[in-house]
Amino acid sequence: MLTTNAMELTSARQGSPSPLNHAADSQYTIDVAIEALGEALNVQDSDTLAHSQRVVRYAQALGRILDLPDSKLLTLRRGVFLHDIGKMYVPASILNKPGQLSPVEWSVMQRHPVTGYKIVRSHLSLSMEEVATIVLFHHEWYDGTGYPSGLTGEEIPLGARICSVVDVLDALTSDRPYRKPVSFAEACELIRSERETHFDPIVVEAFLSIKPARWQAFQVVACPRQLFLHPSPAETSQLLFDQPAVSVF
Numbered sequence: 621m622l623t624t625n626a627m628e629l630t631s632a633r634q635g636s637p638s639p640l641n642h643a644a645d646s647q648y649t650i651d652v653a654i655e656a657l658g659e660a661l662n663v664q665d666s667d668t669l670a671h672s673q674r675v676v677r678y679a680q681a682l683g684r685i686l687d688l689p690d691s692k693l694l695t696l697r698r699g700v701f702l703h704d705i706g707k708m709y710v711p712a713s714i715l716n717k718p719g720q721l722s723p724v725e726w727s728v729m730q731r732h733p734v735t736g737y738k739i740v741r742s743h744l745s746l747s748m749e750e751v752a753t754i755v756l757f758h759h760e761w762y763d764g765t766g767y768p769s770g771l772t773g774e775e776i777p778l779g780a781r782i783c784s785v786v787d788v789l790d791a792l793t794s795d796r797p798y799r800k801p802v803s804f805a806e807a808c809e810l811i812r813s814e815r816e817t818h819f820d821p822i823v824v825e826a827f828l829s830i831k832p833a834r835w836q837a838f839q840v841v842a843c844p845r846q847l848f849l850h851p852s853p854a855e856t857s858q859l860l861f862d863q864p865a866v867s868v869f
């Protein structure tokens with residue numbers, strides 16, 4: 621059996637690409653497809669795409685604090701980026717409504733995790749199942765009162781439990797048509813107050829191990845297109861543990 625180095629050498633001698641390059645290329649192709657899919661969110665609501673990009677940065681940081689391996693971090697970033705993709709089928713009049721949603725409008729809004737799951741399953745490869753479950757379960761609550769399935773505790777995939785914390789962080793700290801933003805310190809307190817009801821207490825504990833100002837630094841970093849699904853670990857570390865940097869990507 622050929623070793624990895626031998627396989628690369630053989631490929632090079634034969635003038636064909638290395639199998640390792642094929643793997644890297646196919647990962648890159650998947651991410652280009654994911655980011656192109658995400659662009660569709662701009663059609664309905666210009667902030668949903670920006671929201672998705674911000675929550676990727678928060679999730680990457682939280683995933684690192686939780687010590688997730690690189691492969692899980694990539695799955696997390698992909699799932700978190702696509703978490704609201706189902707909103708492309710929610711009318712803009714509902715997405716951008718300044719007042720409270722009516723019961724009918726709310727039921728339309730609540731369909732977006734299932735719609736998003738179907739979109740991911742039908743447009744991306746079957747190997748994206750873990751990504752798709754982050755999309756499907758990001759509105760589940762730890763105490764079982766969320767939707768669409770009413771899962772409880774660790775029945776909810778870890779990626780979805782992380783997504784729900786960073787999703788709420790960004791929702792609270794962003795200007796929305798129906799609400800003014802709160803400070804990062806207030807948002808962190810609100811998240812703390814909902815551990816064990818809305819959120820997994822272990823994820824919240826990891827989240828609160830970083831000061832609100834650090835989380836705020838992730839809100840404003842520059843984010844070149846087609847690269848944000850592949851942040852530099854060194855620069856993410858810098859934002860988490862040292863001085864806030866200008867860019868993590």
Ligand SMILES: [Fe+2]
Nearest residue numbers: 703704758759
């Ligand atoms: Fe959502």
Ligand SMILES: [Fe+2]
Nearest residue numbers: 671703704787
């Ligand atoms: Fe969201």
